Amino acid sequence: MKENHSFEKAYAAFIQRHLERRSGERKGRLERGHGHAERLFAENIWWPLKGNFDDLHPEFEVFDFRGNSYFGDYGYLPGYLKFIWEVKGFGPHVRDMDRKSYSKELNRETFLQAMGFRVVSFAYDDVAPRPEVCISLLRMLLGRYQPAEAPVDRAVLAEKEVLRLAVQLVRPIRPIDVAAHFRLNHRTAVGMLQSLCAKGWLRPERKGKEVKVLAYELVRGAWEYMD
Structure with missing residues (x-):
């Protein structure tokens, strides 16, 4: 009231x-x-x-x-x-x-x-x-246009940008996509994607009996983390 x-x-x-x-x-x-x-x-x-x-x-x-x-x-x-x-x-x-x-x-x-x-x-x-x-x-x-009202960790900003990239690609995102977008090495790109998987915003895309993860799918509702 x-x-x-x-x-x-x-x-x-x-x-x-x-x-x-x-x-x-x-x-x-x-x-x-x-x-x-x-x-x-x-x-x-x-x-x-x-x-x-x-x-x-x-x-x-x-x-x-x-x-x-x-x-x-x-x-x-x-x-x-x-x-x-x-x-x-x-x-x-x-x-x-x-x-x-x-x-x-x-x-x-x-x-x-x-x-x-x-x-x-x-x-x-x-x-x-x-x-x-x-x-x-x-x-x-x-x-996308205004700075945050409180300090934001750069890692969080990077994670949100990875999710935006995944939305723009309209397909599972790969480490090579992240590496090219941020100009990072492959290992760092994989680490960013795995971190987002651990938080529940991405999930590994597995085909058949393949053990190695080649790409990651956006989890429904992940856009909420981008606001």
């Missing part, structure tokens, strides 16, 4: 602060367009992940590829990074959308990517009942 009260107070101050700084349509959009889904994202995902609303901008205005104003649910601008977070319901964004609107939305997102924004969309059906999925994925994404 105390944590919810902290969110309510911080969220109200966050919205009020932006209202006071805006005028015209930018203010009207925040008053009219910032609704249930956007608030739910703030409460279920952003607050548990960050515990503050620093660098977050509700109903963030940008221009689309036609030069028209477009309001993203949230802009997140920490330093030189530029993100747009969107919460999309199945109805308005899939079921009820015609082909022209669908093409326009995809073109807009591609244009924003070209302008330096990372546009990331979350399904309302995850934001509401399964926010932990969104939190894990968002933590993984931000971890």
